[in-house]
Amino acid sequence: MSFEELPHTADVKIRASAPTLDALFGEASRALMEVMYGEDRIGGTTRSVDLEAPDLESLLCDFLSEVLFISETEGLVFLNADVHVDNQTRLHAVLDGELFDSDRHNKGTEVKGISYSGLSIWKDAKGYMLDILFDV
Amino acid sequence: MLDGIIRAGTDEWEIPIGYVPNMRVPGRFFLSDTLAEVLEPGAVQQLANVATLPGIVRCSLGMPDIHWGYGFPIGGVAAFTLDEGIISPGGVGFDINCGVRLFTTPLVQSDIKKPREFIESLYRAVPTGVGAKSSMKVSPAALTAMMEKGAGWAVEAGYGVPRDLTRCEEGGFMKQADIRAVSAKARTRGIPQGGTLGSGNHFLEIQVVSEIFDEAAAKAFGLVKGQVCCMIHCGSRGLGHQVCTDHLKTLEAATKKYHIALPDRQLACAPVQSPEGKAYFGAMAASANYAWANRQLIMHAARKQFERMFGIEYESMPLLYDVTHNVAKIEEHSVDGHRVTVCVHRKGATRSFGPGSHDLPHDLTGIGQPVIIPGSMGTPSYILKGTATAMERTFGSTCHGSGRVMSRSQAKKKMTGKEVADHLLSQGIIVRAPNEAAIADEAPEVYKPSSDVVQVVHDVGLSALVARLSPVGVIKG
Numbered sequence: 001m002s003f004e005e006l007p008h009t010a011d012v013k014i015r016a017s018a019p020t021l022d023a024l025f026g027e028a029s030r031a032l033m034e035v036m037y038g039e040d041r042i043g044g045t046t047r048s049v050d051l052e053a054p055d056l057e058s059l060l061c062d063f064l065s066e067v068l069f070i071s072e073t074e075g076l077v078f079l080n081a082d083v084h085v086d087n088q089t090r091l092h093a094v095l096d097g098e099l100f101d102s103d104r105h106n107k108g109t110e111v112k113g114i115s116y117s118g119l120s121i122w123k124d125a126k127g128y129m130l131d132i133l134f135d136v
Numbered sequence: 137m138l139d140g141i142i143r144a145g146t147d148e149w150e151i152p153i154g155y156v157p158n159m160r161v162p163g164r165f166f167l168s169d170t171l172a173e174v175l176e177p178g179a180v181q182q183l184a185n186v187a188t189l190p191g192i193v194r195c196s197l198g199m200p201d202i203h204w205g206y207g208f209p210i211g212g213v214a215a216f217t218l219d220e221g222i223i224s225p226g227g228v229g230f231d232i233n234c235g236v237r238l239f240t241t242p243l244v245q246s247d248i249k250k251p252r253e254f255i256e257s258l259y260r261a262v263p264t265g266v267g268a269k270s271s272m273k274v275s276p277a278a279l280t281a282m283m284e285k286g287a288g289w290a291v292e293a294g295y296g297v298p299r300d301l302t303r304c305e306e307g308g309f310m311k312q313a314d315i316r317a318v319s320a321k322a323r324t325r326g327i328p329q330g331g332t333l334g335s336g337n338h339f340l341e342i343q344v345v346s347e348i349f350d351e352a353a354a355k356a357f358g359l360v361k362g363q364v365c366c367m368i369h370c371g372s373r374g375l376g377h378q379v380c381t382d383h384l385k386t387l388e389a390a391t392k393k394y395h396i397a398l399p400d401r402q403l404a405c406a407p408v409q410s411p412e413g414k415a416y417f418g419a420m421a422a423s424a425n426y427a428w429a430n431r432q433l434i435m436h437a438a439r440k441q442f443e444r445m446f447g448i449e450y451e452s453m454p455l456l457y458d459v460t461h462n463v464a465k466i467e468e469h470s471v472d473g474h475r476v477t478v479c480v481h482r483k484g485a486t487r488s489f490g491p492g493s494h495d496l497p498h499d500l501t502g503i504g505q506p507v508i509i510p511g512s513m514g515t516p517s518y519i520l521k522g523t524a525t526a527m528e529r530t531f532g533s534t535c536h537g538s539g540r541v542m543s544r545s546q547a548k549k550k551m552t553g554k555e556v557a558d559h560l561l562s563q564g565i566i567v568r569a570p571n572e573a574a575i576a577d578e579a580p581e582v583y584k585p586s587s588d589v590v591q592v593v594h595d596v597g598l599s600a601l602v603a604r605l606s607p608v609g610v611i612k613g
Contacts, residue, residue: 009176009203009540010210036266057401058388065381072374073324075267100267106570109544109577110266110335110613112377113230116384116401117206133206135230136336136544 003031012111012134013118019127021056021085028060028130029067029081029095032114035134036071038107041079043096056088057119060130063091064114075100109136137172138180147200147592151184156399159187165198165211166596171588174541178204179211185399186214190407191221193471193478197530199485200592201539201584205229207402210484213533215469216408218477222396223413224405225387225420227481229462230380232420233427234338234371236508237304237458238519238605239435242448243364245344245608254445255342255566255609261437262340263332264613265570272433274330279323279426282330283315283375286425287458290432297451300432302497304458305487305505308428312466314418318375319382322419325374326426331433335570335613337578338370340438341510343517343605353521353602356503357456365605366442366453367517368434369510370613371462376423383416408479417464417479424463431458456519457506459486461536468494469531480531488522488534488599496522507599511586512538513567513578513612514560517605518590525597534599535590538583547582548573556580569612578612 001023003016014031018024033041049066053059063083070076078097085091115133122129137149144150144164149172151163163183167175179202186208187196193215202211207226216222248254263270274282281289287308290296301308333340345363348354359365372379390406390413391398398404406413439453464481471478489496489505496505505522515538526532542550553572556579560567569575594601 005543005545007543007546009543010205012544058385062385069321069325069378073321102267102570105267106265107573108266109574112336113381115206115230116404117226119401135206 001027003027008133012136013131014134015129015131017127017129021128022083024128024130025060025063025083025085025091026081028064028132029078032064032067032111032134033078036108036111037077037105040104041077042098043079044098045076047076047095049093049095052090054089056121057116059085059089059091060121061114061116061119063093067095068111070095077105111136138175138177141180147596151180156181156184156188158397159184161187161192161195163187163196163198165202166200166592166598168588168592171200171584171592174584176204179209182209183212185403186212188399189216189222189403189405190396191216193217199533199535200589201484201535201537203539205484207400208481208483211535211539212483213481213485213530215478215480215531218408218479221408221479222405223408223417223464223479224403224481225380225384225416226403227483228420228464229483230377231371231462232376232379233424233460234462235427235431235458235460236367236369236510237431237435238365238367238456238508239453240358240456241364241442242452243446244362245364247446248364251566251609255568255611257441257445258340258438259568259611261441262434262611264611266335268332269328270331272330274327279326280315282426282429283318283422284313284425285309286428287432290429295436296432300455303455304428305460306495308458309425310421312418313422313425315422317415317419318379318422322375322378322382325378329373330430331437332373333370333434333613334373335574338613339513340434340611341367341607342609343367343607345603346516346606347604349601349603353503356500357506357519357602358454359519359603366438367510368431370431370434372423372427373430375426379419379423383419386412387416420464424460428458457508459508461486467531470528482533484536485533486536487532488526489532490522490524490527493522493527493532507534509535509586509590510537512580512583513610514563514565514580514607515586518586518601519603519605520590520599521602523597523600526599530598534593538586538589540582541584542582544577547579548576551576551579565607566609567612574612
């Protein structure tokens with residue numbers, strides 16, 4: 001499981017990989033949080049998310065938009081997301097994180113939105129991969 | 137130049153129909169040969185993609201700060217007919233009415249005896265960076281008023297003077313705002329962020345007028361060489377971001393409903409006059425109004441610091457102008473000799489209305505609209521004026537900034553924030569930011585030189601140079 005930032009001049013483009021679709025969604029959430037708040041994050045406070053969407057790409061966009069919304073409005077910084085994707089159109093996730101701390105979580109940049117541009121999720125011999133663009 | 141692109145003039149290029157499938161009109165962009173060397177294939181592809189959208193008028197346009205974005209390229213402009221055309225959040229962006237304003241002061245640089253202390257006082261006065269919350273308590277009723285009245289709400293509430301409104305594009309609010317189309321989620325995000333700067337490329341900068349190119353226009357705009365000014369760049373914060381996110385979903389469904397074929401999902405759209413299109417437009421206008429109110433609040437906070445530190449009158453700091461960079465508007469333009477009403481999308485582009493145009497302050501009718509083009513951190517910003525050429529050629533539009541040439545990850549690998557800040561300090565520019573990475577992300581080297589970009593719009597005639605402003609101190613979000 002990992003993610004990396006790919007070159008993109010204006011925004012943040014992320015490539016993530018994981019052995020399962022569930023883990024891949026969790027990895028995308030971790031990438032989002034790291035871009036916004038840096039690496040120093042711990043767990044302890046949980047929130048759950050339940051979503052339905054017409055297809056897998058929309059499900060991912062909606063999920064990350066929801067993580068962004070909860071993070072911003074509740075002042076929470078998430079370490080991990082335990083995600084269960086069902087039939088590519090539904091998900092249940094438990095987000096584990098902590099309250100925003102301006103001294104420790106000021107290492108990143110605000111993400112304005114999760115873009116559909118260049119969004120792709122695919123499977124190869126090792127597992128699942130995705131490319132996604134965050135508008136910053 | 138990239139394969140398949142045709143030179144159409146000295147600083148002008150055409151993307152012919154057929155560059156991508158289903159283009160309805162050609163693409164056209166404005167770049168000098170030097171800037172053309174750093175043009176990204178992704179940006180051209182996106183400009184061509186816009187040309188496939190229904191109802192597009194004349195051509196898909198790219199300003200000289202064009203770069204790779206999502207949906208439209210950044211620096212993209214396109215107009216759509218009201219009967220067959222579409223409206224798309226991909227042509228506006230997540231940060232609805234991200235824009236810039238400039239106010240002038242009676243000070244000169246030598247009046248700022250303790251620049252570090254002054255920058256620190258501004259930094260404390262304007263909540264900045266990720267997670268920053270406003271000290272203002274915005275009630276749900278006040279939020280509604282912000283979305284309906286824009287900068288006018290702020291002025292009524294005491295955060296400014298009535299003249300400020302005459303110096304904003306649209307008078308600081310779009311009357312088409314429809315708050316019913318703004319979700320509860322968007323409202324929740326908007327309440328704690330009134331008066332906050334945000335992060336990324338948003339900034340507040342103290343500048344000095346370093347050169348005047350057009351004495352008559354500078355005089356009309358209230359600019360004098362050596363004068364200290366303050367520039368503010370930010371947008372509609374989480375409220376606008378959420379409106380874009382929400383309406384992308386409904387417009388995705390609408391795209392299918394109205395059988396619109398798209399080359400990029402981020403271009404999700406609906407006919408301008410459809411219920412879905414109108415709902416997006418109403419929510420977008422409400423977000424734009426929030427952004428105008430937000431910039432008004434930040435300007436007020438900055439003026440109060442100038443008042444306190446230098447003992448100058450609030451009224452001696454007039455707003456020169458406020459322009460929006462990310463917006464869709466219903467405007468009337470001349471097309472092939474006929475006046476037509478169109479939906480103009482400007483995504484990372486600035487309105488540049490020429491002399492005699494509608495919506496200019498009455499004392500500037502003969503001059504043209506003030507156009508504010510911010511430089512990157514540490515490089516000059518420019519004031520220009522709108523032109524008749526822009527009205528004829530680009531639906532009254534010009535560039536909005538410098539345009540990035542380097543990714544954020546590359547920037548961080550190349551230099552640390554401290555190195556960038558030290559280098560700028562050696563040039564007399566103080567930088568204050570919540571963290572070092574924010575400084576490295578926005579280093580001058582990651583942008584095209586602002587002077588090259590404005591020279592192209594000046595030479596092509598999309599706006600005309602009035603003055604150059606050099607940075608003295610900058611607060612980065």
